[in-house]
Amino acid sequence: xxxxxxxxxxxxxxxxxxxxxxxxxxxxxxxxxxxxxxxxxxxxxxxxxxxxxxxxxxxxxxxxxxxxxxxxxxxxxxxxxxxxxxxxxxxxxxxxxxxxxxxxxxxxxxxxxxxxxxxxxxxxxxxxxxxxxxxxxxxxxxxxxxxxxx
Amino acid sequence: xxxxxxxxxxxxxxxxxxxxxxxxxxxxxxxxxxxxxxxxxxxxxxxxxxxxxxxxxxxxxxxxxxxxxxxxxxxxxxxxxxxxxxxxxxxxxxxxxxxxxxxxxxxxxxxxxxxxxxxxxxxxxxxxxxxxxxxxxxxxxxxxxxxxxx
DNA sequence: TATATACATGCGAATGAGTCGCAACTAGAA
DNA sequence: TTCTAGTTGCGACTCATTCGCATGTATATA
Numbered sequence: 001x002x003x004x005x006x007x008x009x010x011x012x013x014x015x016x017x018x019x020x021x022x023x024x025x026x027x028x029x030x031x032x033x034x035x036x037x038x039x040x041x042x043x044x045x046x047x048x049x050x051x052x053x054x055x056x057x058x059x060x061x062x063x064x065x066x067x068x069x070x071x072x073x074x075x076x077x078x079x080x081x082x083x084x085x086x087x088x089x090x091x092x093x094x095x096x097x098x099x100x101x102x103x104x105x106x107x108x109x110x111x112x113x114x115x116x117x118x119x120x121x122x123x124x125x126x127x128x129x130x131x132x133x134x135x136x137x138x139x140x141x142x143x144x145x146x147x148x149x150x
Numbered sequence: 151x152x153x154x155x156x157x158x159x160x161x162x163x164x165x166x167x168x169x170x171x172x173x174x175x176x177x178x179x180x181x182x183x184x185x186x187x188x189x190x191x192x193x194x195x196x197x198x199x200x201x202x203x204x205x206x207x208x209x210x211x212x213x214x215x216x217x218x219x220x221x222x223x224x225x226x227x228x229x230x231x232x233x234x235x236x237x238x239x240x241x242x243x244x245x246x247x248x249x250x251x252x253x254x255x256x257x258x259x260x261x262x263x264x265x266x267x268x269x270x271x272x273x274x275x276x277x278x279x280x281x282x283x284x285x286x287x288x289x290x291x292x293x294x295x296x297x298x299x300x
Numbered sequence: 301t302a303t304a305t306a307c308a309t310g311c312g313a314a315t316g317a318g319t320c321g322c323a324a325c326t327a328g329a330a
Numbered sequence: 331t332t333c334t335a336g337t338t339g340c341g342a343c344t345c346a347t348t349c350g351c352a353t354g355t356a357t358a359t360a
Contacts, residue, residue: 017306017307017308017355017356017357018356019307019308019309019355019356021308021309022308037346038346038347039346051309051310052309052310053309053310053311054310054346054347055309055310055311055347055348055349056308056309056310058346058347058348059308059309059348060308072227074224076279076281077222080318080345080346081231081317081318081345081346081347082345082346082347083346083347094269096269096273096275098275099278105273105275107269107272107273109265109268109269109272111261111264111265111268112265114261115259115261115262115265118259118261119244119246119257119259119284122257122259123246123255123257123288123289124288124289125246125248125255125284125286125287125288125289125292126286126287126289126292127284127285127286128249128285128286128287129226129284129285129286130282130283130284130285131226131281131282131283131284131285132280132281132282132283133280133281133282134269134275134277134279134280134281135277135278135279135280135281136275136276136277136278136279137275137276137278138273138274138275139273139274139275139276142275142276167326167327167328167335167336167337168327168328169326169327169336169337169338171337171338172337187317188317188318189317201338201339202338202339203338203339203340204318204339205318205319205320205338205339205340206337206338206339208317208318208319209319209337209338230316230317230347231316231317231346231347232316232317232318233317233318301360302359302360303358303359303360304357304358304359304360305355305356305357305358306355306356306357306358307354307355307356307357308353308354308355308356309352309353309354309355310351310352310353310354311350311351311352311353312349312350312351313348313349313350314347314348314349314350315346315347315348315349316345316346316347316348317344317345317346317347318343318344318345318346319342319343319344319345320341320342320343320344321340321341321342321343322339322340322341323338323339323340324337324338324339324340325336325337325338325339326334326335326336326337326338327334327335327336327337328333328334328335328336329332329333329334329335330331330332330333330334
C-alpha cells in the first residue's frame with residue numbers, strides 16, 4: 001500500500017477550520033479502503049456525524065482538492081460521471097480500469113516519475129496535479145473474451 | 151501537428167451507417183482546430199446540416215468512442231464537467247492544462263510509449279484507452295504569479 | 301472567559317451535461 | 331423497388347454538482 005499523507009494533521013497545519021463535519025469527512029476519506037465518490041463519502045461520514053449535508057461534502061472536497069491534499073479521479077467514467085477521491089500519496093501512481101469487470105488497479109513505476117520530470121522540463125510547466133488513467137481489459141477478462149470470441 | 155486518422159474513411163470501412171448528420175458531425179470533428187465539447191460540436195455541425203439534434207451528437211460520439219476512432223478528454227475539468235473530443239492520433243500524447251489561463255498544450259515523448267508498454271506488461275492488462283492529463287501553471291502564468299506573490 | 305466575526309453549514313431550489321422512450325424516418329442490403 | 335434494422339428528433343427525464351441565503355460556530359482577540 002502506498003504511503004498516504006495524514007489529512008487531519010495536515011489540515012490543522014494549514015489552518016483549515018476544523019468543524020465536526022469536516023473531521024468526520026476527513027477521517028472517512030483517510031480510512032477508506034476503496035475510492036469513494038461523493039455519495040458514498042456522505043453515507044459513510046454520517047456514521048460518524050449524522051448531521052452532514054451533501055453540500056458540505058462537496059464544499060469540503062473542494063477545499064481539500066485546492067490544497068492538494070486529495071486527488072480527484074474519473075476512473076474512466078466506468079460508472080457514470082461521478083468523481084472519486086483518494087488521499088494524495090507520496091509517489092504518483094496511475095489507475096487501471098477494466099471495462100469488463102470494473103476492477104481498479106493501481107500501479108507505480110520509476111518511468112512515471114521520469115515522465116513527470118520530462119513533462120515539466122521540456123514544456124516549462126509547473127505541475128500541480130497529474131492524472132493518468134488507463135482503460136481496457138484486465139488479464140482475466142481479456143482471456144475470457146479471447147476464449148469466447150476467437 | 152500529430153498525424154490523425156481519417157474518420158470518414160475509417161467509418162465507411164468499419165461499416166458505420168453514414169447518415170447526413172453523421173457525415174456533418176464527423177467532418178466537423180475531423181477539421182476542428184481545438185478540442186470540441188458536445189455543445190460546440192453541435193453548433194459547428196449545424197452549419198453543415200441544420201437538422202442535427204443534441205441527442206444525435208451524443209449518440210454519434212458514443213459510436214466513435216466505442217470504435218476507438220476518437221478520444222474523450224476531461225482537460226482537468228477546467229470549464230465544468232463537460233467532455234472534449236479529438237480524433238485519435240497515431241502516437242499517444244498527453245494534455246497539459248494551465249489552471250490560470252486555461253491554455254491546453256499537447257506533448258509526446260518516447261517515455262510515454264515506454265510507460266505504456268510497461269503498464270501492459272507488468273500488470274497483464276490489455277490497454278484500450280490511455281488518458282494522461284496534467285494540471286498546473288504554464289511558464290508564463292507561473293512567472294507572473296512568482297512576481298506578484300514572492 | 302466572553303465576544304466578535306469571518307467562515308461553515310443545512311436546506312431546498314436550480315443548473316447543466318448527458319440519457320431515454322418512442323414514433324417517424326432512411327441507408328443500404330437483397 | 332422493397333424491406334428492415336438501424337437512426338433520428340423530440341421532449342421529458344436523470345443525476346451529479348452548485349447556489350443563495352438565513353442560521354450556526356471555530357477561533358482570534360480583548
